[in-house]
Amino acid sequence: MEEQLPQHLIDLRRQLNKYSYEYYVEDNPSVPDSEYDRLMNELIAIETDHPEWITPDSPTQRVGGEPLKAFTKVTHDVPMLSLGDVFSEEELLDFDRRVRQAVGDEVAYVCELKIDGLAVSLTYEQGKFVLGATRGNGTIGEDITNNLKTVRTLPLVLPEPIDIEVRGEAYMPKKSFEKLNEERSQNDEPLFANPRNAAAGSLRQLDPKISAKRRLSVFLYSSGQFDREKIKTHYGLLEAIRELGLPVNPESRRCRTMQEVFDYIREFTEKRDALPYGIDGIVVKVDSMDQQRQLGNTVKSPRWMIAYKFPAEEVVSTLEAIEISV
Numbered sequence: 001m002e003e004q005l006p007q008h009l010i011d012l013r014r015q016l017n018k019y020s021y022e023y024y025v026e027d028n029p030s031v032p033d034s035e036y037d038r039l040m041n042e043l044i045a046i047e048t049d050h051p052e053w054i055t056p057d058s059p060t061q062r063v064g065g066e067p068l069k070a071f072t073k074v075t076h077d078v079p080m081l082s083l084g085d086v087f088s089e090e091e092l093l094d095f096d097r098r099v100r101q102a103v104g105d106e107v108a109y110v111c112e113l114k115i116d117g118l119a120v121s122l123t124y125e126q127g128k129f130v131l132g133a134t135r136g137n138g139t140i141g142e143d144i145t146n147n148l149k150t151v152r153t154l155p156l157v158l159p160e161p162i163d164i165e166v167r168g169e170a171y172m173p174k175k176s177f178e179k180l181n182e183e184r185s186q187n188d189e190p191l192f193a194n195p196r197n198a199a200a201g202s203l204r205q206l207d208p209k210i211s212a213k214r215r216l217s218v219f220l221y222s223s224g225q226f227d228r229e230k231i232k233t234h235y236g237l238l239e240a241i242r243e244l245g246l247p248v249n250p251e252s253r254r255c256r257t258m259q260e261v262f263d264y265i266r267e268f269t270e271k272r273d274a275l276p277y278g279i280d281g282i283v284v285k286v287d288s289m290d291q292q293r294q295l296g297n298t299v300k301s302p303r304w305m306i307a308y309k310f311p312a313e314e315v316v317s318t319l320e321a322i323e324i325s326v
């Protein structure tokens with residue numbers, strides 16, 4: 001991308017990408033917003049004089065596009081399925097028994113945190129981000145490409161010019177949610193009930209400039225086309241997605257026994273409140289892709305994965321609290 005650009009422009013773009021990552025991903029900017037804006041304006045001025053120097057991965061391409069009148073619909077060629085839920089270790093053992101009955105006793109799982117956000121699909125063509133869509137009803141979603149372009153953890157261009165569709169969960173980190181509700185409360189605007197609603201509301205903004213301010217993020221957990229010869233396990237797929245510079249949750253872990261699955265659930269039940277993003281359970285997936293294919297899918301969800309949901313948080317109402325305290 002950069003070979004034919006003047007060095008000053010390359011340096012300017014790299015500097016802006018670095019500052020943007022510090023601000024939006026590390027939440028630890030090394031320069032004031034005014035310095036970032038000054039450099040961005042300088043880049044916009046240069047690109048206005050030399051439109052031939054604009055490339056898809058220029059920082060100016062993140063917050064592009066005028067506000068939409070409405071979202072266009074997107075059809076998912078491969079439906080975006082949902083997850084079956086269970087609420088106890090007993091039901092997890094039932095899932096494990098069903099899996100072993102179908103594929104035999106050599107089974108390994110991958111445990112993933114169930115990110116409390118909304119499912120999205122991202123399409124890259126020749127390595128360029130060209131389409132982002134909500135899950136919608138699983139078959140028809142909404143085109144939110146311009147809004148997903150504002151997500152700083154999503155690369156606009158991959159290191160390889162490949163065609164790939166990846167899927168994951170868009171979410172709003174807890175700190176961004178608290179800051180957003182603080183701003184809304186100061187402006188007498190209605191507050192978002194939780195980070196999931198805030199993420200949904202922010203991604204379905206018709207004006208991408210508003211989405212850009214909401215500091216959304218994404219963790220990816222599956223992909224459509226991938227090289228079936230090279231990648232034979234779900235864990236291998238996650239590593240391949242991560243190697244493309246796409247964000248994958250770092251806590252995903254291969255579990256060889258149900259005891260390891262229970263240990264993982266216990267570990268993240270304890271760690272849940274300290275995580276910088278909301279989770280509402282643990283997803284347990286059969287690791288082997290051959291075994292996934294043997295198990296197949298129901299109309300609604302794959303038979304080779306299950307979501308263990310945490311018990312609903314204890315929301316003690318004020319009245320109850322008063323009764324307890326009396």
Ligand SMILES: NC(=O)c1c(N)nc(OC2CCCC2)nc1O[C@@H]1CCC[C@@H]1O
Nearest residue numbers: 081082083112113114115119169221283
């Ligand atoms: N929320 C999540 O963290 C999550 C996950 N880690 N893994 C999956 O796997 C998909 C793949 C096919 C069906 C479910 N789904 C997730 O969230 C689902 C997607 C649709 C409804 C839930 O948000």
